[in-house]
Amino acid sequence: MKIAVAGTGYVGLVTGACLAEKGHNVICVDIDENKVKKMKSGISPIYEEGLEEIMRRNYSNGRLDYTTDYSLAYKNADVIFIAVGTPERSDGSANLDYIRKVASEIAESIEKNTLIVIKSTVPIGTNAKIEEFLRKKIKSDIYVELASNPEFLAQGTAVRDTLHASRIVIGVESKWAENIMKEIYKPFDLPMIITNRNSAEMIKYASNDFLALRISYMNDIANLCEIVGANVEDVAEGMSYDDRIGSKFLKAGIGYGGSCFPKDTKALHWLSSQNGYELKTVRAAIEVNEQQKMKLVRKASERVDSFEGLKVAVLGLTFKPGTDDLRESPSIPNIEYLLERGAHVTVYDPVGEENAKKLFGDKVIYAKSIIEAIKDSSMCFIMTEWPEIKNIKPEVFKNEMLEPLVYDGRNCYIPKVMEEAGIEYYSIGR
Ligand SMILES: NC(=O)c1ccc[n+]([C@@H]2O[C@H](COP(=O)([O-])OP(=O)(O)OC[C@H]3O[C@@H](n4cnc5c(N)ncnc54)[C@H](O)[C@@H]3O)[C@@H](O)[C@H]2O)c1
């Protein structure tokens, strides 16, 4: 099948590359010329394990290509996947400007019957609206239909999550669209859920918001654990043996970040409010997360008289390990808080430095190693549980820091071991 993919971000590029890997003919479209140039030379603009290998293999066998020429790409495609961003607006709603722009570009380009598949996370009803828009715009002798196919990959494991997805969710309104979608995903041999478009769109939000709820619930419990003298890690383990609960997404920490949970909780809450219904559970998840993100710097501000002139180390910048992405990372408001109070902040992240520079410029110092970051510092914050950060030996903090004072937002170390090594150590819910 000839497939065009609009947008080569985490979702579009991984989807395009994996569809090619499974035998389809794929052209990936992006407005960013530099990205397209990079991809054509075999370099992935994002950090995802295993992606470049698939990109190179399928580019050289001719099944995968990249372009900025959307017109040509959409004109020749049987199916067009839309995978552009749907970021948050200031009121919490989803910004659909990028989706609408692609829809206009599709309308001016296509010359034959085409199935348009929205892979981006979009509010319930968006597929129907875009279909209505396109049908008004295109010539009357061609037919377009929209299908919803939300994406569930997580950053850092995007290729694996796509090739071995837990499920393929397909929202369609006709047998024609259903059959095309089934044909596309046949070579993946994965569980498939076929439903209508509104339900497919809702499955995506309901899944993300449920996972965010679990995290906020555990962070709430962690805060109570601290007060009553319980250990949230033991509590989570004890809960996990109940297979109705399971072990995943029970990790307490400095709050959830990333390009999805923060915006998708707010977008569903906003949509619900617009429909006269308050999603109280989701609102609670958002509120707990907002509080949790700043928990450790608030604790630290009670411990020191002032941050003014203090050398503070921040280890880990990305919103989770395995990605170079800093979008909505808890590290950002924490670093801003410290800078506003006059701290000299030195940061270290194994892959996030380039993206951090776009945010902080020369306001922070970028260390090339953990040791360089913590050397002579008066305080250290752990924001991301990268393996090399988790593996720091307590003596390293003790020997390199001016004062061994560690605030660990990801529960990387054992409190007893840290305390025995002479480190003043604070973590979450323990
Ligand atoms: N990142 C994830 O892990 C993830 C997982 C599941 C779903 N999603 C959803 O998928 C969507 C995309 O997310 P992402 O993180 O991949 O986005 P992204 O910001 O990484 O990438 C979007 C890409 O679209 C390009 N673009 C913008 N306008 C365009 C146009 N008119 N034509 C062609 N390309 C255009 C941009 O240049 C960019 O490269 C969002 O709705 C998101 O919520 C993301």
Ligand SMILES: O=c1ccn([C@@H]2O[C@H](COP(=O)(O)OP(=O)(O)O[C@H]3O[C@H](CO)[C@@H](O)[C@H](O)[C@H]3O)[C@@H](O)[C@H]2O)c(=O)[nH]1
């Ligand atoms: O027990 C946990 C699990 C995760 N997190 C945090 O939650 C955030 C999101 O983590 P994760 O879900 O692993 O990463 P994403 O790449 O944002 O993936 C989520 O968002 C995607 C975009 O919609 C979905 O496709 C995925 O299924 C969904 O897991 C990160 O800040 C994590 O640190 C916790 O605090 N505790």
